[in-house]
Amino acid sequence: MTTQQLHEQILQKKSFLCVGLDPDLTKMPPHLLETEDPIFEFNKAIIDATQDLAVGYKPNTAFFEAYGIKGWMSLQKTINYINENFPEQFTIADAKRGDIGNTSSMYAKAFFEDLNFDSVTVAPYMGKDSVEPFLAFENKHTIMLALTSNEGAFDFQTLTTNGTELYKQVLETSKTWKNSENLMYVVGATKAEYFADIRKIVPDSFLLVPGIGAQGGSLSEVCKYGMNDKVGLLVNSARAIIYASKGTDFAEKAREEALKVQQEMEEILNSRFQV
Amino acid sequence: MTTQQLHEQILQKKSFLCVGLDPDLTKMPPHLLETEDPIFEFNKAIIDATQDLAVGYKPNTAFFEAYGIKGWMSLQKTINYINENFPEQFTIADAKRGDIGNTSSMYAKAFFEDLNFDSVTVAPYMGKDSVEPFLAFENKHTIMLALTSNEGAFDFQTLTTNGTELYKQVLETSKTWKNSENLMYVVGATKAEYFADIRKIVPDSFLLVPGIGAQGGSLSEVCKYGMNDKVGLLVNSARAIIYASKGTDFAEKAREEALKVQQEMEEILNSRFQV
Numbered sequence: 001m002t003t004q005q006l007h008e009q010i011l012q013k014k015s016f017l018c019v020g021l022d023p024d025l026t027k028m029p030p031h032l033l034e035t036e037d038p039i040f041e042f043n044k045a046i047i048d049a050t051q052d053l054a055v056g057y058k059p060n061t062a063f064f065e066a067y068g069i070k071g072w073m074s075l076q077k078t079i080n081y082i083n084e085n086f087p088e089q090f091t092i093a094d095a096k097r098g099d100i101g102n103t104s105s106m107y108a109k110a111f112f113e114d115l116n117f118d119s120v121t122v123a124p125y126m127g128k129d130s131v132e133p134f135l136a137f138e139n140k141h142t143i144m145l146a147l148t149s150n151e152g153a154f155d156f157q158t159l160t161t162n163g164t165e166l167y168k169q170v171l172e173t174s175k176t177w178k179n180s181e182n183l184m185y186v187v188g189a190t191k192a193e194y195f196a197d198i199r200k201i202v203p204d205s206f207l208l209v210p211g212i213g214a215q216g217g218s219l220s221e222v223c224k225y226g227m228n229d230k231v232g233l234l235v236n237s238a239r240a241i242i243y244a245s246k247g248t249d250f251a252e253k254a255r256e257e258a259l260k261v262q263q264e265m266e267e268i269l270n271s272r273f274q275v
Numbered sequence: 276m277t278t279q280q281l282h283e284q285i286l287q288k289k290s291f292l293c294v295g296l297d298p299d300l301t302k303m304p305p306h307l308l309e310t311e312d313p314i315f316e317f318n319k320a321i322i323d324a325t326q327d328l329a330v331g332y333k334p335n336t337a338f339f340e341a342y343g344i345k346g347w348m349s350l351q352k353t354i355n356y357i358n359e360n361f362p363e364q365f366t367i368a369d370a371k372r373g374d375i376g377n378t379s380s381m382y383a384k385a386f387f388e389d390l391n392f393d394s395v396t397v398a399p400y401m402g403k404d405s406v407e408p409f410l411a412f413e414n415k416h417t418i419m420l421a422l423t424s425n426e427g428a429f430d431f432q433t434l435t436t437n438g439t440e441l442y443k444q445v446l447e448t449s450k451t452w453k454n455s456e457n458l459m460y461v462v463g464a465t466k467a468e469y470f471a472d473i474r475k476i477v478p479d480s481f482l483l484v485p486g487i488g489a490q491g492g493s494l495s496e497v498c499k500y501g502m503n504d505k506v507g508l509l510v511n512s513a514r515a516i517i518y519a520s521k522g523t524d525f526a527e528k529a530r531e532e533a534l535k536v537q538q539e540m541e542e543i544l545n546s547r548f549q550v
Contacts, residue, residue, distance in 0.1 A: 166431065
C-alpha cells in the first residue's frame with residue numbers, strides 16, 4: 001500500500017485510528033476459550049466490529065509468540081483474514097525487530113513476504129545496516145522507534161548527544177538512509193509536547209502514535225502538535241478498545257469505544273481540513 | 276542454567292564457543308532440501324557434530340520466522356532437540372526483542388517458558404521497563420545489546436552522551452535495574468579494543484561476542500581485553516562453521532571449523548588459567 005492510498009482512506013473514513021491487536025487469553029471473554037482458535041476468533045470479531053471505523057490493524061507479535069506455534073498460526077490467520085476481507089486496511093506487524101544486515105533481510109522477508117504485512121516496526125539501536133534491508137521493499141513501510149510511550153523512553157532516548165536528544169538524532173540520521181521515503185516513526189502520545197520539535201525534523205512522515213487510551217495520552221494534544229497537511233498520523237489504541245468488555249458483548253463494546261475515538265478524530269479532521 | 280554451571284562447562288570442555296544457528300535454505304546443502312524439515316535436519320546435524328566442542332547454541336529467530344509457521348516449528352524442534360539430548364548446553368534465542376512492559380512479559384514467556392531457552396537477546400532502546408520483565412525470570416539470562424559487531428554500531432551506540440559513549444551509558448544504567456545479575460551483554464568481536472573499557476563497567480558479566488569468523492573479529496584480541504577470571508566470554512561463530520561446506524560432508528566440515536576455534540580457545544584457557 002502507498003502512503004497516498006492510506007491518506008485517501010483516512011479522508012474517506014474520517015478516521016486515522018489503528019486498532020492494536022494484543023490478544024491475551026487471560027483478558028479475553030471466557031466463552032472464546034472454548035473455541036478451537038480463541039486468539040483468531042477474538043481478533044476476527046474485533047476486526048469485523050471496527051473495520052469501518054479504523055484504517056489499520058496492528059497485531060503485536062509478542063502476544064502471538066507467547067503461545068508458540070499455535071500463536072504463530074493465529075497471527076497468520078489474522079493477517080490473511082484482513083488481507084482477504086479488508087485489503088484497504090493498513091497492516092502493521094508490531095515486532096520491534098532489528099539485527100545485522102543479513103538477519104534483518106530475513107525479518108523483512110518474514111513480515112513483508114511470508115505474512116504480507118504493509119509495514120513492520122523496527123528498533124534503531126543497531127543503525128543503518130540493520131534498517132536498510134527493510135527499506136528496500138517497495139510499497140512496504142518501516143516504522144522505526146523514535147520516542148516511545150513508556151517510562152523507559154527517558155533512560156536513553158532523551159539523553160543529549162551532539163547537542164540534541166538521541167531520538168532527534170535518530171530521526172535526522174535515518175533521513176540519510178537509502179529508501180528513507182519508506183520510513184515512518186513511532187512517537188508516543190504520552191509525550192505530546194515533543195511533537196512540535198519532531199515535525200521540524202520529519203514534516204512529511206507518517207507517525208504511528210501509541211499511548212492513547214490505557215496509557216493516558218491525549219488525542220487532541222497529539223493532533224495539535226503532530227498533524228501535518230496530509231494528516232500524517234496513525235493513532236493506535238489497543239487495550240481501551242479490545243478489552244472494553246469481557247462479556248459476550250465484547251465486540252459491540254469494542255465498536256462503541258472505537259466509535260468514540262473515530263468521532264473525536266472526525267471532529268478534528270473537520271475543523272482542520274474543512275472536509 | 277546458572278552462570279556457575281556455564282562456567283563449569285567451559286572449564287570442562289575447554290571451550291567457550293557458541294555455535295550460531297542461522298539456517299538459510301539458499302545456503303544449506305542441496306540434498307537436505309528433499310527432507311521434510313530441512314532446517315531442523317541441518318541444525319540437528321550441526322549440533323550432533325559440534326556438541327562436545329561447543330558450550331552453547333544460538334538459533335537466530337529471523338532465519339526461522341522467514342519461513343513462517345514451518346520455520347517456527349523447526350525452531351521448536353531445534354530447541355527441544357538440544358534440551359532433550361544436550362541439556363548442559365546454554366541456549367540463546369537470538370531474537371533482539373524489547374517493547375513496553377506488558378509486551379516484553381509476553382516475549383519473555385515465549386522464549387523462557389514456551390520454548391524453554393536459557394537466554395534471549397534484547398535491545399535496550401526502550402529502557403528499563405522494556406528489559407526488567409525478562410530479568411524477572413530466575414536462572415534465565417537476558418543478553419542486552421551493548422556494542423554490536425556491525426557498521427551501523429557507529430550510528431548511535433558510540434555517540435557521546437553525558438561525557439561518555441551511549442553503549443557505556445547503557446551498560447552503566449542497566450546495572451541499576453532490578454535483577455540485573457541476570458544480565459549478560461552483546462559486544463562485537465570486531466571492536467576488540469573496546470573490551471578493556473567495557474570490563475571496567477561490567478567486570479563480572481558474561482559477554483556474548485559475535486563477529487568472529489565471517490565478520491572478521493580476532494579471538495585472541497577479544498580474550499586479551501575481554502576475558503575475566505571466570506572466563507566471562509561466550510564467543511559466537513555461525514557462518515564460518517555451519518556453512519563450511521555445501522556438500523554431504525557439511526557436518527564433518529563444520530566440526531573441523533569448530534575444532535579449530537575450540538583448540539585456539541583451549542590454548543588461551545591453558546595459558547591464562549594453567550588448567
